[in-house]
Amino acid sequence: MFENLKEQPADKILALIEAFKADPRDGKIDLGVGVYKNAEGVTPVMRAVKAAEKKIWEEQITKSYTGLAGDPAYADAMVGLVLGDAVERGQVAAVATPGGTGAVRQAFELVKMANPAARVFYSDPTWPNHVSILNYLGMETQSYRYFDSETGGVDFEGMIADLKANLKAGDVVLLHGCCHNPTGANLNLVQWKEVVAVLNETGAIPMIDIAYQGFGDGLDADAEATRYVAANVPELLIAASCSKNFGIYRERTGLLMAVSADAAKTKVNQGSLAFLNRQNYSFPPDHGARIVTTILTDPALRADWAAELEEVRLGMLELRKQLAAELQRLTGSDRFAFLGEHRGMFSRLGTTPELVEKMRADSGIYMVGDSRMNIAGLNTKTVPILAQAIVDAGV
Numbered sequence: 159m160f161e162n163l164k165e166q167p168a169d170k171i172l173a174l175i176e177a178f179k180a181d182p183r184d185g186k187i188d189l190g191v192g193v194y195k196n197a198e199g200v201t202p203v204m205r206a207v208k209a210a211e212k213k214i215w216e217e218q219i220t221k222s223y224t225g226l227a228g229d230p231a232y233a234d235a236m237v238g239l240v241l242g243d244a245v246e247r248g249q250v251a252a253v254a255t256p257g258g259t260g261a262v263r264q265a266f267e268l269v270k271m272a273n274p275a276a277r278v279f280y281s282d283p284t285w286p287n288h289v290s291i292l293n294y295l296g297m298e299t300q301s302y303r304y305f306d307s308e309t310g311g312v313d314f315e316g317m318i319a320d321l322k323a324n325l326k327a328g329d330v331v332l333l334h335g336c337c338h339n340p341t342g343a344n345l346n347l348v349q350w351k352e353v354v355a356v357l358n359e360t361g362a363i364p365m366i367d368i369a370y371q372g373f374g375d376g377l378d379a380d381a382e383a384t385r386y387v388a389a390n391v392p393e394l395l396i397a398a399s400c401s402k403n404f405g406i407y408r409e410r411t412g413l414l415m416a417v418s419a420d421a422a423k424t425k426v427n428q429g430s431l432a433f434l435n436r437q438n439y440s441f442p443p444d445h446g447a448r449i450v451t452t453i454l455t456d457p458a459l460r461a462d463w464a465a466e467l468e469e470v471r472l473g474m475l476e477l478r479k480q481l482a483a484e485l486q487r488l489t490g491s492d493r494f495a496f497l498g499e500h501r502g503m504f505s506r507l508g509t510t511p512e513l514v515e516k517m518r519a520d521s522g523i524y525m526v527g528d529s530r531m532n533i534a535g536l537n538t539k540t541v542p543i544l545a546q547a548i549v550d551a552g553v
């Protein structure tokens with residue numbers, strides 16, 4: 159049997175971690191994998207997470223199974239964080255999943271279970287795992303235009319034209335709730351409303367992947383689009399990740415939500431989500447979910463977490479503004495102003511794999527081959543070095 163297995167292509171983002179480690183040069187700069195790092199290059203455990211873990215250690219009296227959907231208190235807390243009061247709680251079916259990736263995977267499986275003919279539309283570009291999982295599940299896919307490498311912004315006309323021309327009832331449109339990965343370019347609320355209008359005209363169903371709530375414009379601002387969509391479409395899937403905004407990457411903490419305008423559908427939706435959990439791993443992991451629940455339900459911990467997250471967000475925003483200003487100074491043009499407009503952890507520079515490779519070879523700068531940079535990999539001292547390298551490479 160094993161003789162039938164073949165080498166699988168490596169994840170290009172994860173492969174970069176190894177390449178960076180193996181580079182002996184001092185002064186190398188890691189702008190690869192999407193993990194937050196502070197100015198010292200450390201991915202810290204957040205204060206509220208430490209406090210919650212202490213509390214859990216002291217108070218937890220059993221580690222027996224939770225439920226197939228995970229702890230209901232976790233779902234309640236996360237539904238509140240993501241959706242606010244955009245919909246009634248009774249309209250939302252929700253299950254804990256191993257990370258946002260688990261939620262994405264289960265969402266696609268739910269689509270396949272409900273409508274094997276559904277096509278999933280994704281932005282060009284999108285997080286490579288989206289496409290990889292869809293292909294693995296044998297689902298039909300189609301991309302829609304999204305990034306305009308001339309302006310560094312969203313090609314909104316192209317996006318709407320592609321959706322209008324191709325969507326039919328039952329198709330699923332995958333959207334990033336905020337902080338688009340890999341580009342950093344996002345729709346504004348007016349544009350979101352236009353997308354929702356197209357969805358409702360065509361009968362296509364949105365699926366929102368929200369993995370960076372709190373990294374863009376703030377916890378509520380980053381959820382605004384998702385909340386608008388939830389309140390204005392008949393059906394919506396949401397895959398949420400706690401990896402970044404709680405800094406609990408390895409705890410594998412996510413939530414899959416199925417929102418229906420018709421609350422009567424929620425019981426069957428909930429059963430379907432729990433069924434999928436059971437088919438794949440029975441009970442979802444609990445430790446990260448318990449940390450999140452402990453923080454979100456304790457006013458002092460929640461306030462401290464939100465404050466630390468806000469520092470993280472503002473720090474990244476400051477770095478992008480500094481980078482845009484430095485490039486403005488070096489080039490005497492506004493060509494790179496888009497870097498200051500992007501939001502979240504990433505920006506796509508919009509250059510060729512050859513120039514990305516040149517910056518790695520000449521300056522020890524590691525960005526993903528599609529020219530995605532993790533802004534959190536910078537600090538105030540390395541921003542000018544990166545800006546100079548971008549100019550020297552002739553980007």
Ligand code: PLP
Nearest residue numbers: 257258259285339367369399401
């Ligand atoms: N979706 C997007 C767009 C992401 O960038 C990520 C990566 O972190 C995830 C989902 C899932 O992350 P995780 O499975 O670590 O929670």
Ligand code: TYF
Nearest residue numbers: 169171172190191192287339
């Ligand atoms: O895009 C990123 O860098 C993050 C982390 O298979 C990540 O989302 C990267 C690759 C992967 C899983 C997570």
